Amino acid sequence: MVEGWMYLPAVSASTFVWISGQFVIFASKNFDMSKKGKVLMAMSGGIDSTVAALMLHDEGYEVVGITMKTWDYASSVGVNNKKETGCCNLDSFNDARMAAVEHGFPHFILDIREEFGDFVIENFVDEYLAGRTPNPCVMCNTHIKWRALLKRADAMGCDFIATGHYAQIHQHSNGRYFIRKGIDDTKDQSYVLWGLQQDLLSRTLLPLGTYHKKDIRQMAHDYGYPELAKKNESYEICFVPDNDYRGFLKRRVEGLEEKVQGGYFVDKTGKILGQHKGYPFYTVGQRKGLDIALGKPAFVTQIIPETNTVVLGDEADLNGSNMQVGKINWIKYEGITDGMESLTKIRYKDKGALSNLYTYENGVNVRFYEDVKGIAPGQSAVFYEGEDVIGGGIIQRQPIETT
RNA sequence: UGGGUUAUGGUGUAACGGCAGCACUACAGAUUUUGAUUCUGUCUGUCUAGGUUCGAAUCCUAGUAACCCAA
Numbered sequence: 001m002v003e004g005w006m007y008l009p010a011v012s013a014s015t016f017v018w019i020s021g022q023f024v025i026f027a028s029k030n031f032d033m034s035k036k037g038k039v040l041m042a043m044s045g046g047i048d049s050t051v052a053a054l055m056l057h058d059e060g061y062e063v064v065g066i067t068m069k070t071w072d073y074a075s076s077v078g079v080n081n082k083k084e085t086g087c088c089n090l091d092s093f094n095d096a097r098m099a100a101v102e103h104g105f106p107h108f109i110l111d112i113r114e115e116f117g118d119f120v121i122e123n124f125v126d127e128y129l130a131g132r133t134p135n136p137c138v139m140c141n142t143h144i145k146w147r148a149l150l151k152r153a154d155a156m157g158c159d160f161i162a163t164g165h166y167a168q169i170h171q172h173s174n175g176r177y178f179i180r181k182g183i184d185d186t187k188d189q190s191y192v193l194w195g196l197q198q199d200l201l202s203r204t205l206l207p208l209g210t211y212h213k214k215d216i217r218q219m220a221h222d223y224g225y226p227e228l229a230k231k232n233e234s235y236e237i238c239f240v241p242d243n244d245y246r247g248f249l250k251r252r253v254e255g256l257e258e259k260v261q262g263g264y265f266v267d268k269t270g271k272i273l274g275q276h277k278g279y280p281f282y283t284v285g286q287r288k289g290l291d292i293a294l295g296k297p298a299f300v301t302q303i304i305p306e307t308n309t310v311v312l313g314d315e316a317d318l319n320g321s322n323m324q325v326g327k328i329n330w331i332k333y334e335g336i337t338d339g340m341e342s343l344t345k346i347r348y349k350d351k352g353a354l355s356n357l358y359t360y361e362n363g364v365n366v367r368f369y370e371d372v373k374g375i376a377p378g379q380s381a382v383f384y385e386g387e388d389v390i391g392g393g394i395i396q397r398q399p400i401e402t403t
Numbered sequence: 404u405g406g407g408u409u410a411u412g413g414u415g416u417a418a419c420g421g422c423a424g425c426a427c428u429a430c431a432g433a434u435u436u437u438g439a440u441u442c443u444g445u446c447u448g449u450c451u452a453g454g455u456u457c458g459a460a461u462c463c464u465a466g467u468a469a470c471c472c473a474a
Contacts, residue, residue: 046436124437135437165436192436237437245438285439293414293427299440318440349435374440 037159038062039205042149043100043107045092047228049164050099051216052207054223056162057103064156065100065107067093068148070116070140071239095228112148119143121239125252128245128280131305132378132397135192135348136237142195142329150200160205165189168209169201170388177201178332179389184212191348194382194392195329246281256280263308265292268301268317279308285318285374299374319371325381325393326363332390335359342383342390344368346375352384363393 041053043065057063093109100107120140127134149161166182167190177198182188196204208216220229236243250257260278267273274292276282282290286300290312299318302311323346330336336357343352344366353372358365366381375395382392 044436048436128438133438137437139437189436233436236435240437283438287440288429291413291428293429295415295427297427347439348437349440376439379438 036061038064038157039160039162040064040066040149040153040156040158041162042145042164043067043096044164045095046164046233047220047225047231048166048208048216050096050225050228051219051223052162052164053099053105054103055207055219056205057105061160063100063105064158065096065105066149066152067096067107067109068145069093069109069111069113070120070144071113099223099225110148110152112144115148116140116144121252124237125249127378128249129253129305130378131279131303133283133376134378135380136239138192138195138380141192146196146200146204150203153203160203161200162205162207164208165193165206166208166211166213167193167206169204169206171202172332174333176332176334180209181384181387181389182206182209182211187213190384190389191345191350191380191382191392194331194380194389196331197329201331249280260308263310265290265310265312268311268313273298273312276310279303279305279310282310284376315373318374320375321368321371323366323375323381323398324360324363324396325366326396328363328391328393330391332385332388336364336390340390342366342385345382345384346372346395347379357383363396 036059039056039061041049041056041063043049043053045067053063053065097107120136120143123139124134124136145163146161149163152158153161166184166187168180168182169177170180171177179190179193179196179201181190217229220226237245240248257278260280261276263276263279265273265276273294276290276292282300282303284300284303287297290298290300292298292312294312296314298312299315300310301313301317303309304311336359338358340357342355342357344355344357345352353368353370355366355368358367364383375398377395377397379395380392381395383390
């Protein structure tokens with residue numbers, strides 16, 4: 001069966017057929033040899049990727065729109081949940097498709113639920129069960145989304161793939177492709193792209209990297225999509241549209257709640273402060289939702305899955321000046337020299353802090369010049385040289401101190 | 404079981420007999436393509452029953468409960 005694909009007829013004369021695992025194109029008659037090349041544009045249905053698609057189209061690229069279905073969201077929350085989510089719902093598909101049809105380029109829906117679920121969701125669950133704090137968007141970009149796009153791009157003879165991220169890609173004189181921050185500092189999304197490898201970067205276009213969000217809004221108006229311009233940003237994990245990742249974990253892991261409830265909150269000396277709902281439901285740096293009143297704000301400073309213990313402290317206890325980062329992907333250079341200075345971000349929307357980088361066997365030791373707050377294992381660390389991404393990796397769990 | 408102390412929101416604590424306040428928690432918004440953080444706002448309380456007083460969280464009596472000392 002042709003289960004992986006849904007073909008939505010758009011206006012192109014091309015015919016796309018799925019044959020035994022391969023995507024085959026039967027050449028269209030009016031195949032215009034576009035000077036700029038053919039690009040497979042990932043369209044979520046939101047304002048950013050829609051405008052990006054139209055921009056490329058206007059610039060003379062032969063655009064093929066594609067919307068990826070990562071998750072059957074009706075199954076993850078109640079069906080009556082009317083909340084808009086940034087991707088994966090029917091409205092978004094329709095919005096994306098409408099724009100494509102109106103501007104005369106084809107649009108497809110690609111069902112990647114299986115590969116997405118196998119990797120991103122399992123990784124997400126595993127990480128929380130390991131007492132870490134994953135970033136599924138980064139995982140998806142790194143391992144699923146770009147690979148899925150490129151695979152189809154190749155099958156369709158596309159020169160490029162494109163997304164609506166606010167970031168830039170340039171080629172260095174050393175030959176390597178690298179990511180640079182988007183010029184709109186408030187929207188820069190280079191952080192979530194640190195995992196992309198050279199073969200992906202060399203084929204990727206990010207049309208929005210040199211624009212400000214307000215310009216994109218204006219362009220959405222100018223293109224005749226005022227309602228799109230008003231559309232909210234998406235801001236939850238795409239497979240957890242009700243924004244309750246704890247509930248998602250409970251639904252996903254049979255008997256989890258019962259198994260982990262009743263562990264202890266302790267202070268840094270090990271003194272028991274109270275009981276918690278289970279270590280997977282907390283994250284380093286968390287203050288709200290602890291359900292414990294100590295007269296002072298309390299923050300989660302450490303999660304110890306082995307003993308189902310959550311360590312609490314005050315704000316100062318979140319400070320740290322070094323960390324280990326693994327699963328490194330170098331971007332701008334093939335590697336670095338020890339001691340290299342880097343502006344290092346430890347979370348999305350982090351201003352970044354200056355640090356020195358020292359490589360060790362499987363990763364990088366980061367020493368910050370000054371304390372940073374809330375280093376959370378599982379989160380991504382991204383290294384910047386000015387506006388450029390040197391590389392990034394995953395923050396590792398610190399060895400448990402036995403004091 | 405004898406003596407003493409205490410009792411204020413979900414928690415910890417303030418209030419000379421004169422509008423019950425603070426912190427924490429919780430909740431709601433804002434922000435955010437991850438989790439968090441941050442910001443703004445909101446709710447809830449004087450153990451019970453009598454008494455004194457213009458007026459009681461506050462003083463008196465009894466009850467109840469908890470804690471401490473004695474045993």
